[in-house]
Amino acid sequence: MGRNTRKRRTPLATKIVAGAAALAVGGGGLVWANFYASAHEDHGGHNRTRSAGAQVATIDCPDVGQQIREVPDRARGEVDGELATMDSQITNAYQRLATTRRAQAGDAQFVQNTILGPLKDRRKAIIDRIQLEINRAGGKADGNLDELAGCQGRPADQQNGGGQNGGGQDDGQDGGQNDDGQNGDGQGQEGNDDNGNGVAGPVAEDFVDINDVQPNSRNSRNGLAADGDGGSTGSFTTDCGVNENNLFNSDNLIAAPGVDNGAHHTHDYVGNQDNDAFSSDEDLANADTSCQNQGDKSTYYWPVLRLQDGTQEFDANDQGGGAEGNVGKILKPAEAQIRFVGSRQGDVVAMPKFLRVITGDAKSFTNGDANANTSWSCSGFEDRQVTDKYPLCPDGSQVLRTVNFQSCWDGQNIDSANHRDHMAFVQEDGSCANGFQAVPQLQIRLAYDIPTPTVENGQVQNPYAVDSFPEQLHKPITDHNDFINVMDEDLMNEVVDCINRGEDCQ
Template structure:
């Protein structure tokens, strides 16, 4: 028969194991999410990337259509994604696992200017896995001019990526930044705690220096790279319109981004993707606006 000390030891072990299990698992069975949060007032001021004077802004809605799926037609075309990694779309209304440039070019769009391009990012949820998906309240899309020289029209089918879905476990391409409406001069790579009445914002800054040859490359990063710190494009690359997307949400509490299980819902795993399918005449108008230093709205 076990003595009192052995009984107490077993009880203590049981308590510790239960506590560890509770702390390690979420309702969905995955490891506890990395949901570090930062008061935006404690975030450092952002060093803004230089831009030229031209700006072209356009409206593609906020995905009121509920166009969502687990596909990533750029990274894994033809292969459905994991159920816990859902994407929100604006722009092209037909983007799915089996989409091709030809099928997308024949589809409709949510963009008021007729842009058939696809813009997507992982959904934001009210809490952990299986919680409600939050529809953005605002989505602002804009193209920015080059700092030096003129932008050239990108090729049809150009793939562009920003951020890294595996940044929390060593991804090499940085992350988008998080901020609050009205305080874009401060950004953080963790989830922000915004003042009452201020939307949480996700800022996707895309690369804009193209190799002049390829719409895509192995790893989807080599053909289109970020500008140098002074805003110029390195030798052998050419400036194309620089895409920026800012998505705003009425998000509070334990909101998290849909991420792969090993990323534990880290804010650093956020990312955005674009496939350029703007009609030729529309892209010509965008390029002309930027190169003359215009401020255009469509």
């Protein structure tokens, strides 16, 4: 697969200027789309109107990229670029949604006529181009992709439970037509969940006291640990630091190569030091690495965590940062443990160089949890894992983000059209499905020292949150990790041998 070698701006690390300043509502970020529904309660013989809780309108679009299965190699760059354009269309539509609530209150068809309808037309044009590019390159495009052009608006407290939503239109617009008078005149302010910074999320309901999480209750079809008592029981740990070099950007080299700001949120990088949208495989191979073992030039990256405390970070006015609702102090991990483990069913084989793996789904809030692979916990409470909540940890306990990557490889491809089909999770018994073979499973554990947010009267003060696409509202279930294998051949063979021999190496 060819990669664009054009280089771009100086890394953001050279522009870091950290300072403390409160963010005004809408200043440097998307304005909060805050809507209120009225409800009535009977208290002592009289009715009292109260806020039923803020409903945050967001844009819910079918993920076209996840539905594309076959793209000829020579069309893949163009298709990835078109998909990145669709992401930008959603971001722009969400910003329009978030800044027009007065107009929405006065016109029940405003969202449909001025936001969702035009968005569907623009998405249809992109889908047509994608189909044309695939066919021109000798492939056969799915003729049903047009069905994914339409988007919905819906409340932020209503997660899409099942993958694609069918692209239907929602004329109700998720409460967006409710009386605008509830906002800004002193009524219903207990429902105002913008945390004082003018951006959407997280909200109080996105947090849970770790003591209220039942041990061993996490039910996830993904993220199974591949290692166990049988098979290849060794491990290999690589120490690549915690991004001491301040390498940040809002690109996505895997999903949107050649596209500036393809992620619309900022990533932390460790390992390879040449990570932006325009890095070629050759660039990666020739780059420096933050890993102690210089044979490991792999790219390990994840969305940053931020403490929404009013800090003006280096990207406070940039796309991918504050201009797209990702605000506050970037939190570096206190520790980033990166290790590879084996298979419960037998030996593992070497990963091919430049293998690309995405785990989790940055759009899980609207896509549903089919590809979600999040695990949040607190140190000392590791048997209590949550997927759709941020944990409130007791004093002295660290916030933990852990992830087990897919560890079954199709034996042929370093990437696939939707960046997922060439890799799979192990089955319940630890084996790989037919046609796939076990490779070392990457496991990443990030530990953070974060002051515990407080939740009072339905409001969360000084929350922390993962960076996200704007319309995903900083939901914890959208956490994700990315990996590109750039170990040299000798080191990869050492990793495999160590794991298969049952030794713990580094």
